[in-house]
Amino acid sequence: MVDRGLHVYVGAPGSGKTFLADIHGRTLAGARGVGGLCIDSTGSSGLEHWKRAESVSDAVDAVWDRNELVRYTPGDVDELQQLLGAARNPGRCVFLLDEVALWPARLKELDHLCRTWRHTDTDVLVTAQHLSGDIAQGLRACSPRLYAFRQAPSTTLDLLSKEWKLPEDQLQTLGQGDFLMAGPIDWHALKT
Ligand SMILES: Nc1ncnc2c1ncn2[C@@H]1O[C@H](COP(=O)(O)OP(=O)(O)O)[C@@H](O)[C@H]1O
Numbered sequence: 671m672v673d674r675g676l677h678v679y680v681g682a683p684g685s686g687k688t689f690l691a692d693i694h695g696r697t698l699a700g701a702r703g704v705g706g707l708c709i710d711s712t713g714s715s716g717l718e719h720w721k722r723a724e725s726v727s728d729a730v731d732a733v734w735d736r737n738e739l740v741r742y743t744p745g746d747v748d749e750l751q752q753l754l755g756a757a758r759n760p761g762r763c764v765f766l767l768d769e770v771a772l773w774p775a776r777l778k779e780l781d782h783l784c785r786t787w788r789h790t791d792t793d794v795l796v797t798a799q800h801l802s803g804d805i806a807q808g809l810r811a812c813s814p815r816l817y818a819f820r821q822a823p824s825t826t827l828d829l830l831s832k833e834w835k836l837p838e839d840q841l842q843t844l845g846q847g848d849f850l851m852a853g854p855i856d857w858h859a860l861k862t
């Protein structure tokens with residue numbers, strides 16, 4: 671079972687971020703009986719359970735009219751902002767954003783969504799190779815549940831060890847699919 675809320679999956683390419691986020695997203699949507707929208711930033715393999723949408727409106731109809739699991743690769747930031755907006759209003763869905771760092775660092779709609787997930791009833795799952803700069807700032811402010819996969823030496827590794835108190839040496843030697851978890855524990859009360 672996975673808790674409701676804001677989940678961040680961080681690690682090197684191929685470490686297992688999308689694999690786990692996919693399972694969590696599908697589990698949450700199934701348990702809640704709501705639709706799921708996956709922003710497939712890279713056209714990633716491993717998201718085949720989410721039906722590919724051909725347009726923003728196609729995706730919106732599938733998620734909110736038919737409670738389906740849908741993935742879409744936005745053509746530009748404007749399309750992404752529209753979908754982030756829909757995740758807040760009407761909300762009540764699961765929103766999986768794969769590889770957030772491919773988008774501009776300051777996505778105001780993402781900040782809003784992460785801050786208001788309880789209110790909007792949307793679980794937010796974000797994967798990223800690094801937690802650098804603005805993205806880290808925005809996400810950190812919202813106390814996410816963090817899943818730290820294998821990480822090479824980097825500013826992200828420093829951050830994971832300093833801010834989240836995760837052991838640096840262990841982070842560098844995690845196997846594929848292995849992760850360390852950190853973040854708020856009071857969310858157990860919010861289990862689906
Ligand atoms: N826990 C796991 N069990 C089995 N296979 C896994 C696991 N985690 C990842 N994999 C496999 O490893 C590969 C890379 O995982 P992926 O999640 O796509 O990496 P990332 O998103 O971090 O780049 C995929 O083929 C995936 O199926």
Ligand SMILES: [Mg+2]
Pocket residue numbers: 687688689714768797
């Ligand atoms: Mg991935």
